[in-house]
Structures are given as structure tokens and as C-alpha cells.
Amino acid sequence: MAIQDLRQNYTPEPIDPEDLSADPFDQFTAWFDDAQQAGILEPNAFTLATASADGTPNARTLLLKGIDDAKPAAAEPGSGGDKAPDRGFVFYTNYASAKGEELAANPRACMNFYWDTLSRCVRVHGSVTKVDAEETAAYFKTRPRESQLGAWCSEQSSVIDGREDLMLKFFQLTEEYPDETPIPVPPTWGGYRVVPTSFEFWQGQPSRLHDRLRYLPDGGAWKIERLSP
Template sequence: MTDPLARHTDYGNKSLDESDVAHDPIAQFSSWLAEAADRGVYEPNAMVLGTVDADGAPSSRTVLLRAIDADGFVFYTDRSSRKGRALAAHPVATLLFPWYTLHRQVSVTGEVSPVEDAESDAYWASRPQGSRVAGTASHQSQPIGSRAELEARVAEVEVEYPEGRDVPRPGRWGGYRLRPRRIEFWQGRTSRLHDRLVFTRAGDGTEWTVERLQP
């Protein structure tokens, strides 16, 4: 049996040089995201979201990036969930995009704020009927007695909102936008001499500086 902890993978010689990256890290991220999708990375927009709750305890989970623009990274969730409660207590977070097969990752740190209701409404309306039913029936992160009880709640919502009838967005459900203050691009290299370039906001927050970190 192969010992998974004894494996060693050489990450190759693909480089990440200061002269290769865009001046705007959002543009650079968008380029890498598109490349990950083109090269068949499974769920390239999946990201590990790290938060800190009111008691100072950290937690992480995988969510999906649903939009990116000059103002930041957008994701959606039940705001009464564990992550939502943590963001209410400490509106800062980290994002990690682990594109393992490309030997790349991007980590992002910044402040988080709820998106406008109109933006949440538009995204909710774009979701499949089943996802809207599930989002209405499930109170994310809250205990429930059994799978059967959850499925019964879903069935009740399906009766109330049959196929073709609009499922309104619950008030507890909506989006968040993380406005980055730090974005690090990581490229795996041979012998663990990885390339790491980190962008940080400078001055009034409209400009970025970039520096290389040791691996």
C-alpha cells in the first residue's frame, strides 16, 4: 500500500516572474482562473473561505466564487449560517484557490461586506429551481433531526412553489463581497523553490505594490 504521506511530487519549472504578471492583481487572477477552466481543473471557481467567529475561533469551508470585479470577490450563502454569523462578528476573511493540477494557488485577504439586495436578487433568480427550493427549505448550519426531516421540508416548499412559480429569495440569504487588500500568487517549482508574488494595496487603496516572497 502506498503511503500518502511519503509521496513527493516535483512541481516542474514553470515560472512566475514579476515581468509576467499584470499590474492589476484582479486582472492577473482572472487570467489564471480562465486558464484553470480551459485546462480542465474541476470546479476552478471553488475556494476555501476562512473566517473567525465571535469567540475568536477560526473555521474554513469550500464555497464557490460567483462574481469578480474591480471591487472584489463575490460569493453567496445563508447569512444565518456559521460563516454568516462569523462575518457579522468579524467582517474579514481569507480565500484560497487551490489549483493542484496546475501547481498553482492564489490566496486573498480582505474586508467583507454584504452585497446590495438587488445584486442578491439577480443572482438568486438565476439559480435553478431546485437550488432555490433547497435554499428556502434549509436553514444552513442549524441542527436537524434526520435527512428525512430535511427532505420533508423540501417537499413542503416544492408544493408551495411548484415548477414554473417564482421562489422568492429568503431575507436570510444573500451575497458577500470581499474587497482584497492582499493577493498572493503561488507557482510550484522544482525542489520546493516555489515562486510567490504578493500584491498589497498601497496609499489610498487604489494602487497596488508587488513583491517577491521566499518559498
């Protein structure tokens, strides 16, 4: 079929703003659960857009590895006013990659999830911070050994001669770390946390009159507004 003739009619029930959670993290989690139930192969896959210092945009697909969806605990009176930890969306990558360089220069990003069979999208804008070394190490440990070694092999986004060098490095590392020998976290590998400044929940509707509901911070809570499709 010709590209211009590819066309879907979106037919989900429209979003009733009354049904939305007041907390966008809860709303995200509800839609994420729906995406899992719907059997979407990698519901945690998303596009991460960044921009370099001179404003050149870039985007790539990544996998979400954590959501800090716990509500911040109310500060204990007299607790010294410790700041609540940032709530956000966590992914892991190479800090020396193209995205790593872009985030070092411009620590803001946009994430876009698309769950096709549900006709749903979520867009999150936010500021980006590095996950601390302890949290990165805890996650790194949960990865399959092959992925841990793969992280050591890849100087992500740099030009290489061919697969042979990669495979050779991998083989050498399997000798260096045989059997159950713990594999340390590579120094340039770790997590980032996108701390949202806005969320947009999009759901396709007939006649291209789609639902778009945006959450913006509003004095310690979130306000929800509807955007034109």
C-alpha cells in the same frame, strides 16, 4: 502509498514578475482562465477562512460566483465625488450559518484557491460586506429551481434530526411554488463580497523553491513583492 510518501515535483515555468499584470484582479482572471482551460472541475471552488469574535478559526469550501474585475471609472470632474463601488469576490450563502455569524462579528476573511494540475494557488485577504438585496435577487433568479427551494429548506449549520425533515420541507415547497411560480429569496440567504487588501499568487517550483508574489495596496495602485517560499 503511505501518506508521507505522497510527493509531487512541481515543474511549471517560473513566474517572471515582468509578466504579471499591474492589477491583481487582471492577474487573478488570467490564472482563473488558465484553470478553466486546464479542465479543473470546479476552478471557482475555494476555501474561505473566517474567525469568530474570540479568534477561533473556521474554514469551509465555497463557490465563487462573481468577480468585480472592471476597473473603477475615473471620477468625472464635478461629479460630486461618488465613491467607486467596491471591487471584490462574491459568493452566496446563508447569513445565519456559522460563517454568517462569524462574519457578522468579524467581517474579515481569507480565500484560498488551489488549482492542483497547474501547481497554482491564490490567496486573497480582505474585508467582507454583504451584497445588496438587488444583486442577490438577480443572482438567485439564475439558480436552478431546485437550488432555490433548497435554500429555503436549509437552516444552514443548525442541528437537524435527519434528512426526512429536509425532504418533507422540499416537497411542501414544491407544492407551494408549482411550475413557474417565482420563488422569492429567503430572508437569511444572500451574497458576501470579499474586498481584497492583499493577493498572493503562488506557483510550485522544483526543489520546493516556489514562486510567491504578493500584491499590496500602494497609494491607489498595487506594489508587487516576492516572498520566500
